[in-house]
Amino acid sequence: MRAIAISDFGADPELIQAPEPEPRPGELLVRLRAAAYNPVDHKIASGAMKDRVSPRFPFIMGQDGAGVVTAVGREVSGFRPGDEVYGRFTDPPRGLGSYAEYGVVAQDGPVARMPKGMIPEQAAAVPTATGTARDLVEAARLDEGQTVLIVGATGGVGQSAIQLAALRGARVIATSSPGAEDLVRALGAAETVDHTAGPVADQVRAAHPEGIDAVLDLVSPAGATRPLEELLRPGGVICSVLHALDPDALAARELRGVNVINRLTPQVLSDLADLIDAGRLRVRVQAQVPLERTPAALAGLATGHARGKTVITM
Ligand SMILES: NC(=O)c1ccc[n+]([C@@H]2O[C@H](COP(=O)([O-])OP(=O)(O)OC[C@H]3O[C@@H](n4cnc5c(N)ncnc54)[C@H](OP(=O)(O)O)[C@@H]3O)[C@@H](O)[C@H]2O)c1
Incomplete structure (x- = not known):
């Protein structure tokens, strides 16, 4: 699969070919259609949080994403292939993140069904x-x-x-x-x-x-x-x-x-989806960037002058 990864802390992000992850017991494999940029993605990649995040390199950047479940590991009961989901798809010890065509998440982890009125390019902007x-x-x-x-x-x-x-x-x-x-x-x-x-x-x-x-x-x-x-x-x-x-x-x-430290739970994601579907909460996507153009776009995003969310499309 195609992904944006770093080869070490502080290295430039690059487009790479990475093996498609295998869902472990209790996990969902999701064909991600979109990921969202968050400032923490840069902080993690720079090594500024290495006391808390110890990735395997190459490490695929990104946390937030949205897409369709394509496979489930053993012991998964709440989701099945075809479900549209959004949440946080990152597993640093396996080198996995959300700037990729596939991501994994535990079924009881930060994942929930996508807001009904949203497409993945909007839903990915929500979680963090x-x-x-x-x-x-x-x-x-x-x-x-x-x-x-x-x-x-x-x-x-x-x-x-x-x-x-x-x-x-x-x-x-x-x-x-x-x-x-x-x-x-x-x-x-x-x-x-x-x-x-x-x-x-x-x-x-x-x-x-x-x-x-x-x-x-x-x-x-x-x-x-x-x-x-x-x-x-x-x-x-x-x-x-x-x-x-x-x-x-x-x-x-x-x-x-x-x-405040964000603790994203399935309940929070469901509550936010309800607010979005009720038309009470909007999330402004400022820009969409195709995956292959993400390395160049990330440099501009580091300046921190956002007017909404930037979404990466796969
Ligand atoms: N603790 C946690 O769990 C947690 C979770 C999420 C985010 N965060 C952190 O929270 C921060 C904000 O995240 P974000 O996703 O909202 O970032 P963002 O989308 O990049 O937005 C940053 C905003 O801050 C504004 N800004 C910069 N300097 C300012 C100043 N001196 N006074 C007023 N506004 C200023 C910018 O507007 P201008 O263009 O006008 O400067 C920009 O709109 C980041 O540092 C992020 O890492 C922490």
């Missing part, structure tokens, strides 16, 4: 980004009438976080660089802040001197969250996807801090 947005909104326990600032709102996670926060009845302030305001407002943001025009915290404080209830931070590294924390009312909550927070220090200041 929208799953993380859902984890953020849950961790913040957002409620009707609360005001939440989303920093990094124009990217894959942010666009879903805006919608999921608004669905809970929260008033969303979204960061946006010039030209993206209409996009985030269409997703449900009530206010926008131009993060290229000056410090976000200063702009939000000027508009909300009384403070806000929550911050979902997709951007700030450790050591850079203090100005955002200071926007919160007593009892407020800040959530980071970059492990930037010290929850104990925040608790001492009557604030809640949550470092």
Whole structure:
């Protein structure tokens, strides 16, 4: 099968021919029609997460994907060939990932039936980004009438976080660089802040001197969250996807801090599919890239200026 792989940490991604994986007991073999790019794919490939991810090389990049089950291993009961599924297809110790024509996933792993109204090129964009947005909104326990600032709102996670926060009845302030305001407002943001025009915290404080209830931070590294924390009312909550927070220090200041790590479950994928099918959640695919052009496209994606998701087509 064709796949995009790296020969070592830090090596350039290349189009390779790899053996089609065999489904093990309890696994599904899926003919992937699409995969999605997530920033973590670059972080893993660079070796920045090698304490947690130990792949066999050549290592096929990518996690998220969607396609059709073509075979099942022994002891699989919940799925059969022909089922359209989406989820996370990665097994680093076997060198497997989702930028490939075939992927495997455990039947009780991060996989579920695809949203009915989606094609694979849309469904592949959902798992990690929208799953993380859902984890953020849950961790913040957002409620009707609360005001939440989303920093990094124009990217894959942010666009879903805006919608999921608004669905809970929260008033969303979204960061946006010039030209993206209409996009985030269409997703449900009530206010926008131009993060290229000056410090976000200063702009939000000027508009909300009384403070806000929550911050979902997709951007700030450790050591850079203090100005955002200071926007919160007593009892407020800040959530980071970059492990930037010290929850104990925040608790001492009557604030809640949550470092969110995405844990994608079949239930989350099913819940997201229901929201999508009900027309309550949209996922914007910004670009589609054929598999063979992915190595060149990945260099551009590393700059991190996404306006939605980039999907790789097989
Ligand atoms: N902990 C976890 O489990 C987990 C899960 C998923 C993602 N993540 C991490 O979360 C981050 C976001 O992921 P993503 O998929 O949403 O990335 P993405 O699709 O690449 O989007 C990044 C967005 O951030 C915006 N941005 C960059 N610098 C900014 C700033 N200073 N202020 C405001 N916005 C800024 C960019 O807009 P501009 O073009 O305007 O700069 C872009 O729209 C990544 O670092 C990713 O690795 C963590």
